[in-house]
Amino acid sequence: MKNIAVLALLALGGTTAAARDSNIRWMKFDEALAKAGTTGQPICVFVSVNPNGSG
Amino acid sequence: MKLNSGFYMVRCADKATSDKVKSEAISTMIFLDGDGKEYHRTVVGTFDSVEAAFKKANELYAKKPIAWATGEASDVLSQTRGDKKKLVALAFLDEKKDSETLVASLEDRWVAKQQERLVYTKIAFDRSSEICKKYNVTSVPTLILVNPAEEDLKKSIVDQLVAKKELVSVHNFLVKAFDKFDKASKN
Numbered sequence: 001m002k003n004i005a006v007l008a009l010l011a012l013g014g015t016t017a018a019a020r021d022s023n024i025r026w027m028k029f030d031e032a033l034a035k036a037g038t039t040g041q042p043i044c045v046f047v048s049v050n051p052n053g054s055g
Numbered sequence: 056m057k058l059n060s061g062f063y064m065v066r067c068a069d070k071a072t073s074d075k076v077k078s079e080a081i082s083t084m085i086f087l088d089g090d091g092k093e094y095h096r097t098v099v100g101t102f103d104s105v106e107a108a109f110k111k112a113n114e115l116y117a118k119k120p121i122a123w124a125t126g127e128a129s130d131v132l133s134q135t136r137g138d139k140k141k142l143v144a145l146a147f148l149d150e151k152k153d154s155e156t157l158v159a160s161l162e163d164r165w166v167a168k169q170q171e172r173l174v175y176t177k178i179a180f181d182r183s184s185e186i187c188k189k190y191n192v193t194s195v196p197t198l199i200l201v202n203p204a205e206e207d208l209k210k211s212i213v214d215q216l217v218a219k220k221e222l223v224s225v226h227n228f229l230v231k232a233f234d235k236f237d238k239a240s241k242n
Binding site: 027041051 | 088163166
C-alpha cells in the first residue's frame with residue numbers, strides 16, 4: 001500500500017522523502033515496452049511532470 | 056499484494072516520454088497493454104483515485120475465458136464463412152497438462168483480445184478421426200487457424216501451432232497469423 005500512497009503524493013504534486021525513498025522500481029519507457037513485449041505485463045505511466053502542457 | 060505490483064512502472068517527466076504517451080496533464084496515469092497499446096487513462100489526485108485507477112486497469116486488462124463454438128467443425132466453418140475478418144481456430148486438445156497450458160495461454164489477458172477475431176472450436180484429439188486426418192494432426196495440442204472463406208483446404212490453413220508453447224510464442228503466433236491473413240485479404 002505504501003507504493004500507492006507514494007503515487008498519490010506525487011499526484012498531489014509532492015516530491016517528498018517518501019517519494020524519493022519508495023521501493024517502486026521506475027523504468028524507462030522503452031525498457032518497460034521491451035519487457036512488456038515478452039511477458040504481456042501491462043505498463044503504468046505516471047505523468048509527474050508534463051513538458052507538453054500543464055504542469 | 057500491492058496494486059501496482061503487476062505493472063511495469065514508468066515515471067513520465069521528460070519530453071521524449073511525454074511525446075510517446077501523448078501526455079496532456081500532470082498527475083495522469085496511463086495504462087498500456089503488453090503490445091504497448093493504451094487501454095486506460097485517468098487523472099488522479101488522491102490516494103483513493105490512484106487505487107481506483109489500478110483497479111480499473113486490472114479489470115480492463117483481464118483474462119477472458121474462451122467461448123467455444125458448438126457443433127461440428129465443418130458447420131462452424133460454414134457459419135463463419137461470411138465474416139471476412141474472422142478466422143476459425145481449430146483446437147485439437149486432450150485432457151492433459153499441455154492442452155490446459157495452451158488454453159490458459161489463449162485466455163491470458165495479453166492474448167485474449169484476439170478472441171474478437173477468432174471462432175474457437177474445441178476438437179477432442181483422436182489421431183484416427185476424420186478431422187485429424189483431414190488436417191494432418193498427429194500431436195496434441197495443435198491449434199490450426201483456418202480461413203473459412205477459402206474453399207481449398209490447403210490454402211485455407213493460415214498457420215498452425217503444434218505442441219505447448221510459452222505465452223509469448225502463442226501471442227506472437229496469433230499476431231503473425233493475423234498479419235498474414237490481413238495482408239492476403241488486401242490483395
